[in-house]
Amino acid sequence: MNQNHNMFPYKILPLAVTLVLGGFSGAAAAAGFALIEQSVSGMGNAFAGGAAAVDDASVQFFNPAAITELKGTQFSVAAHSVRPSAKLTDASARETTLGNIPYTTPGAAEDGGVNAVVPNLYFVSDINPQTKFGLGISVPFGLSTDYSNDWIGRYHGIKSSVETININPVLAFKLNDQLSLGGGISAQYISAELTSAIDSGAICYAQVLRLGGNPAVSCAPAGLTPGNNATDSYAKIKGEDWGYGFNLGLLYKPMDGTRIGVAYRSSVKQSIEGDATFTRSAAFNAFLTGAGSTLFTNTSDSADLDLPATLSVSAAHALSTQLELMGDITWTQWNKFKELRVKYGNAAQPDSVTTENWRNTLRYSAGLSYKLDDRMKLRGGVAYDQTPVPDDEHRTVRLPDNNRTWFSLGMTYAASNQLSFDVGYAHLFLKDSHINNTTEASVAQNLQGTYKNNIDLLSAQLNYMF
Template sequence: MKFKQTMVSLSVAGALLVMSGSAAASGFALIEQSASGMGNAFAGGAAIADDASTVFFNPAGMSRLSGKQIAITAHAITPSAKYTSAAGVPSGGDAGGTAIVPNGYFVMEVNPALRFGLGVNAPFGLQTEYDANWVGKQQAIKSKLETVNVNPSLSYQVNDKLSIGGGLDYQHIKGELSQDQGGAIGVAVINGSDSTWGYNLGALYQVDSTTRIGVAYRSTMSYTLSGSVATSLPFANGPVSLNIKLPDSLSISGFHQYSDKWDVMADVTFTGWSSFKQVKIVDGTGVTISNTPENWKDTVRVAVGATYHYNQHWLARAGLAYDQAPVSDEFRTARIPDNSRTWLSFGGQYKPSVTSAIDVGYSHLFLRDSSINSPTPAPALVGTYKNAVDILSVQYTYSF
């Protein structure tokens, strides 16, 4: 029994740490919810409200949309994570890989003051995979996390200045983790899943005809992941579970129409990653077999952007953002090789008609080199990660 507990502890203790890796936003959050926002590095996300993706960024913004509108987006997210030992020897290949993340939104006008919206998206996610025989195979090989979030929302126009909104979030999470335990055990593979409910709230205030301010909040999401460990030794397999609380976030955004040609926007978002305090693993009988402190910290993301309107058919976007990582140097592991990142974003929109629009956005994320000194499980990993992320987004919006 002690042998099984030791194996499960080493394998499962990293099951949620995998979610950090080289995700595109703070921790393993995915801010990639629209191609229109991508072009501005998502600056002013809670205040722009120019298409149906406002369901995610600020449901109060639906009050700015008339009739019915649908927006469908696909994001190609390509992280890169390359490890080099302190002796200068690279190992593991590139742990990153391209993942396609879709999202879709629908908004309809119920009456002049009321709007209904529905969003289907992925607020959290990650996919990384090292070479099977790399030097850190006993710490991590494959790591995959997927979420699906269904978000019905309502907005209400209180008066000419103020709109409010809110919604419910039904979210499903599933993940896969593998690492090499060595000997007869071989590669241990962990799978787990769960579903839970949360909510989001927002307000949008029109200061004057050219300026508006938006505030949006998304709640924490509490999970109890249930799953199993599978190895080549049947007696070492069995059910496991762990609790995790994904963070809440608060965004404050501003939008200003500087002239007929130029819009400017800014944004600050606080994410409560300090809710991720530990990874406590229990077996099928409820006995704690591992309790790993994480010591994640809250993060701040700041962004500025601008949009230039060439004419009624074409516009161009640009943005710059700085996004803190929740993991400090002393707690970095092979499953958390990322660091704070700077976003440089560009994009544009073409409107072939008054009812349709095509948006394209691209971002390159510059990450600082990440030092690592992870002694367990052996062999120790002492070296440096070079990380980067590229994101290409395409969106089609249709109003009817």
């Protein structure tokens, strides 16, 4: 029986790796398109005290130094269900290049939120009594929104998908009973897909007017009028890359029952390359072919993206043998995200540019843990998360983000000395997100409205020590 019992982790580890490396969709739950859902025990406290926690192997994502407080060899595997809602209300759209033409049949406004599952896997083991090795496989960034092809904001975006996988080995050293240091390197894979509609009619009008012609004669008879969904064309941009970074941390215990953690995770530069696919409507294809134009033909694409650095300062203090208070402040360097610029291999195709001008953000959280008995620990927490989006003009349909407030609950249950489970739930209240965004192209469209957003998170985690 003991032999079979000890084989348990070796049987489940391959399944856990498959979960993390398999298909998933990312739905941003932290501000911007970061995913803070890296630990279920942490989520129960709204990630308060993240860099000072010592609950299980998942702490290494928030502070590699903290794994020196863990005993023996252990792993944690988790899945987080993210259920966002992003409903656009009071929407209006117009073409702005040809004299602010309103779309008389703009299509419906709708909810672009996409349900997703975010997985994590962490492993920790002893090298010697003072040194620990850890390995984390996680999803630190993700984004998924999806609208119908005929929705009112289709020229701003239809589908947006950003998925990452971060492989992060770490080492931690216990210098003495009070101070531990840790660090690691990250290999991070990113895959992105963006789609949008092309206003074939507005482009036809603009081209004909530029040449001194009459759009009513050259465009309208074929249905090529601004905002006509029946003659819309479509663009799909895809790409992927591997990038590299590092993380550092320290854990300091000034007195019994008190821990202070400081952790830094570096920026990761991604140089994404892939393919751009254009689907031209029959009428638009005939127009471009007749004009001898090579616009909107399939080609290669590339884009640079700097994923932000973070700095966290956390503290945890035991008020009694049962009750622990914790807090955290995390800074995120979003100001590197100045613009999203897609370059094309087709020299005739101009860059696609979206100015972002994001700003750095702070996240504040506080939480409590109460040890009910030797088997069960109850958790609760609140957090306030700032948005990096600077104003209504820079808010986009791909990420209609705003400031958010977290309310979290969680529980840890120890089934045995080796096996424990965590569950957590959080509801995120987002401020109404007003949008007044104009696309940056030779033929531009403006979209206005108000997003009603909220997010529900439900998570489960298994921890095993052997």
